[in-house]
Amino acid sequence: MLSRVVRIVEAFGSETPALRVSEIARRADLHVATASRLIEELVGYGWLRKEADRRVRIGVRLWELASRASPTLGLREAAMPFLEDLHAVVGHHVQLGVREEREALFVERLSAPGAVINLTRIAGRLPLHASSSGVVLLAHAPGRLQEQVLAGPLHAYTPRTVVDPGELRAMLADVRKGGVALCRGFIDTRATGVAVPLRDSENTVIAALSVIVPNDDNARMHIPALQAAARGISRAAGVQDPQGVPRHFSH
Amino acid sequence: MLSRVVRIVEAFGSETPALRVSEIARRADLHVATASRLIEELVGYGWLRKEADRRVRIGVRLWELASRASPTLGLREAAMPFLEDLHAVVGHHVQLGVREEREALFVERLSAPGAVINLTRIAGRLPLHASSSGVVLLAHAPGRLQEQVLAGPLHAYTPRTVVDPGELRAMLADVRKGGVALCRGFIDTRATGVAVPLRDSENTVIAALSVIVPNDDNARMHIPALQAAARGISRAAGVQDPQGVPRHFSH
Known part of the structure; x- marks a missing residue:
């Protein structure tokens, strides 16, 4: 379970800062439904965020946490x-x-x-x-x-x-x-x-x-x-x- | 479960970049044994790391992920x-x-x-x-x-x-x-x-x-x-x- 969260966040990179849910699921080796549910939860915590075009990005909150400490x-x-x-x-x-x-x-x-x-x-x-x-x-x-x-x-x-x-x-x-x-x-x-x-x-x-x-x-x-x-x-x-x-x- | 990971990482801040496991458990409202197990797992992924004095810090990998994207x-x-x-x-x-x-x-x-x-x-x-x-x-x-x-x-x-x-x-x-x-x-x-x-x-x-x-x-x-x-x-x-x-x- 923890590894799923890690794999979702690790799906993003400097060449791929914005990804569709289906792409994240593929990269994280998860079912789309599972990935979608976890992504929604992470969006709720501000760790990820959804753009108007439905692509997902790293959230400012995660950057802030990682940068402050x-x-x-x-x-x-x-x-x-x-x-x-x-x-x-x-x-x-x-x-x-x-x-x-x-x-x-x-x-x-x-x-x-x-x-x-x-x-x-x-x-x-x-x-x-x-x-x-x-x-x-x-x-x-x-x-x-x-x-x-x-x-x-x-x-x-x-x-x-x-x-x-x-x-x-x-x-x-x-x-x-x-x-x-x-x-x-x-x-x-x-x-x-x-x-x-x-x-x-x-x-x-x-x-x-x-x-x-x-x-x-x-x-x-x-x-x-x-x-x-x-x-x-x-x-x-x-x-x-x-x-x-x-x-x-x-x- | 996902919320536990979030609470553990959110325990760190600019005033508290290095914390003992017991302090993290208290801030994240988790049993020490639970916190300890999750922290070890996050250390394994490079998201957290343990110093020589056993205090825990945000790992460079998490900073890198959050910064790149x-x-x-x-x-x-x-x-x-x-x-x-x-x-x-x-x-x-x-x-x-x-x-x-x-x-x-x-x-x-x-x-x-x-x-x-x-x-x-x-x-x-x-x-x-x-x-x-x-x-x-x-x-x-x-x-x-x-x-x-x-x-x-x-x-x-x-x-x-x-x-x-x-x-x-x-x-x-x-x-x-x-x-x-x-x-x-x-x-x-x-x-x-x-x-x-x-x-x-x-x-x-x-x-x-x-x-x-x-x-x-x-x-x-x-x-x-x-x-x-x-x-x-x-x-x-x-x-x-x-x-x-x-x-x-x-x-």
Whole structure:
């Protein structure tokens, strides 16, 4: 029963924010009558809502609940002023990602109109090996998880994506040593991702801060600004955690 | 059964992002054994998670689901570049609010360190009569809802909060006519809220854009920048809706 509720909500995604009842039933593997009854109940609680065209969407109430108590809220709030400053200086895309199992999950992003192409979006995911944020998060992930990722499969988005396990392993070592991942054309040949780690007060890497810029000779120039912003976020987050939770983040 | 899941998740809030199982059971009005079993199941789906200290939090997966399909995502993404520009010019706090029943729900906010005091936060709520965004949203709400709010009770946060129904009714008429709400010291005597409506392509008010600035003679100066940003957001949102949903927003 609980799993049915989960499957109904999981039917929605960034590509499918509005669905008909019959589509939800199919995706959730439920009879239409069962899905319809549960959907009506969830609509009553504000977790889902029905549009005038009878399509169903996630309700604002569910977004509100998840956002107010979000485990990444403290991190995002501490990071936002620094993301803004970085965005003002670098232009293009600035983003904050955390590791969720074998993927990078982007929890904040600032973009400019006309910025270079970027596949990520807020609450979007990418495989760890394919983006600069992911490479930083993978480089500092537990050894067992690194081995699982290195064992593949490793999808090549472009001819530049590093999918050779030996080459990727060497890159991870470089990232741990140099403190920065610079990924030219890994996802789109026109773009370069530059990412640095964000650490908590115990020096554990909890997130990655990255910029997506054009794939040209200027990409390295952004490293000092990124590193300074990462230090600022870590300091701000340690000081101003509003909820009295431990000073290190959950991520 | 479905209501139990809802009550468990509703137990969390911005003031209570981490709870013990016994606290969740009490808030959800469930036996501890029942709550404990459902919580374990939700942890299994990533909707909740258990910290090392055994406290429970909202899981990143629930935030991700709610954010990816959020009905306000299109609005927030369209608004963000304009919020950033406004924030760079005005400083202090810039925020975007939508009406949820009888309250203003803030869906985005940019703040500067050292900015004037501000009670709102992302996914925070305020009564409609008490904030500049709320007054804008109330002024354009259905007449029946306006009458319900005017019938009270109307909480006075400060001696400046307008709680007299006749005075509030006159203010709402002024806001509809003038296109701006300027609320001096309604929530904190040191701060002034200035808000303008955001309209969809059918001219319906779907959100309010506001700045929170010091309560001094300069507050009115920000009105033109706010109005220009509101027009920009409406135009950008109408054009670049990424999901092919109707050109007007759900809010």
